[in-house]
Amino acid sequence: MYAILDIETTGGKYNEEGITEIAIYKFDGHSVIDQFISLINPERPIQPFVANLTGINNQMLRNAPKFYEVAKRIVEITTDCVIVAHNASFDYRILKTEFSRLGFEFERQSLCTVELSKKLIPDQESYSLGKLVRGLGIPLSDRHRANGDALATVKLFKLLLSKDLEKTIITDTVRTETKRQVDDKLLKLIEQAPNATGVYYMHREDGTIIYIGKSKNIKKRLNQHFTNDNRKSKRIQEEVVTVTHEITGSELLALLKESEEIKRNKPRYNRALRKTKFDQALYHFTDDNGYINLTVGKVDSKKNSITTFSNRQQAKSYMHRWTEEYNLCQKLMGLDNGKSNCFNYTIKKCLGACINNESPEEYNIRAQKLIFNSSFQSQDMVIVDRGRDIDEQSIILVENGRFKGIGYFNLNHQIQNIDILRTIITPMTHNRDAQHIIQSYVRQHKKLKIIKLPKND
Structure with missing residues (x-):
């Protein structure tokens, strides 16, 4: 099965582009x-030369769905397909x-019709695409629009399949879709594993943990690990004898346990994961006019950050989203470098803090709300997520802005009493990685239940 697609983007710096249009067949x-x-x-402006090329402009996209609103449909239509x-x-x-940027790992096999065309x-x-299909007599309408280009690619791919007398394309696709055979040892380990959320530990014959995931x-x-043929996977496949696991129910707890236990056990094949997973942070300062400004910069351990991000693209995406959500000024969010008012003021979405039309006191109330909602600083709270069983829920305890640990409860009174709460949690280490994991997860899962704990007298 194939997912034949075309994407139009905003243009711009490498890996900072945003999608403006997509077509998938x-x-x-x-x-x-x-x-x-x-x-x-795309939640970012389109480069002028791209707008001229595609005919797609910023105005056309104002009411279009954002990527996260169509992401599920894209996953569904491309599942079990070669791109x-x-x-x-x-x-x-x-x-x-x-x-x-959404925190989702999108992995598919892919085929390029440029490479196939050069061969066949x-x-x-x-x-x-334009010159090739024209030379082959394939009709192409709406050039540089996703639907027109995707339809032309469908017709081109059908032609390539017919010209592939050796059936290389189909053979490779079948090889991709049919998982390669795994030996009895690995097959047994896969069969013993649960279809559940949690942390797994791969052990060598002497019991040493060689990988945590x-x-x-x-x-x-595990099926992906044991059918992958890259160098690291092959080494793991040779060495692994046993796989143990711990079901967490909550993905957030699994992320926290994975991070903590990799640091404690230092497994041989987790070296890449020991590196810092985030490098951008949100900071704030008050300018000469008394307005709170929010800015994104490199993580600096000497500075107090509000929250952190995996990369600059993710940070910018959230800055745009928060500007709308909290009705903040683009200039004071570092998103508009113009000399006068910001663009949002022009379209009446900004109340005029950029040109001192709104008082600092009024503007700062909304900025402080964003800071409070996004920061751990001095907060006492319990994050409630799904548990391991239907009658159980999981908890993450944060006291005075520090991550204390994780646990599970069945009865509501257990999380109302701070002394009981401290008893039922498993203590864990507060560090920047744990804080980043929690803040990032909470940002992406808006339906999480968060209980603010009363301050001790």
């Missing part, structure tokens, strides 16, 4: 069986980047 090798086409609000695109490395990179239709004057589905994740 699900293709079974014979005909299209499903499709998804949509404009997307096919003209210059697939670009489209696939853009999709992975957008999903990464040699000696063409050009392999750009977390997953929302441990069985599925």
Whole structure:
């Protein structure tokens, strides 16, 4: 099965582009069986030359869905499919980047019709989509629009399949879709694993932990480990003898346990995970006019940050979102470098703090609300998430802005009494990684229950 797609973007710096339009055609090798086409609000401006090329401008996208609103549909239509695109490395990179900003790992196999065309239709004057399909007599309308280009790619791919006499494309696809055989040892380890959220530990023959991971589905994740053929996976497959696990129910608890236990056990094959997972932080300062300004910069252990982000793209995405959510000024959020009022003031979405039309006192109330909601500083709270069983819930305890530990409860009175709460949690280490994990997870899961604890007298 194939997901033939085309993406239009804002342009801009590498990995800072945003999607403006996407078209996906699900293709079974014979005909299209499903499709998804949509404009997307990229939450960032379109480069002028790109707007001229595609005809898509900022005004057209104001009411379009944002990427997170269509992400589920994209996952659904591409599941168990090979991604096919003209210059697939670009489209696939853009999709992975957008999903990464949402904290989701989007992984699919891909095929590039540029590379296939060079192999199966040699000696063409050009392999750009427009010139190639024109030379092959394939109709193309709406060039540089996602739907037009995706439809042309569908027709081109059908032609390539017919020209592939050695059936290389289909053979490779079948090889991808059919998981490679795993030996009896690994197959047994997969069969013993649960379809549950938690942390898993791979052990060598002497019991030494060689890898720690977390997953929302441990069985599925082990299957990926044991069918992968990269160098690290092959070494793990050779050494692993036993896999133990701990079900957490909550993905947040799994993330926290994984981070803590990698630091404690230092498994051989977790070296990459020991590196800091975030490098951007949100800071604030008050300017000469008395307004609170919010800015994103490199993580600095000497400064008190409000919250942290995995990368600058994620940070900018949230800055745009918070500007709307808290009705803040783009200039005071570092999103507009103009000399006069910000763009939002022009369209009556900013109350005029950028030109002193709103008092610092009124503006700062909303800025302080954002800071309070996003910061751990001095906060006492319990984050409640799903448990391991239907009658159980999990908790993360934060006291005085410091992560204290995780636990589970069945009865509500257990989390109303701070002394009982401290008894039922498993103490864990507060550090920047744990704080980042919690803040990032809370940002992405708005329906989480958060209980503010009363301050002790």
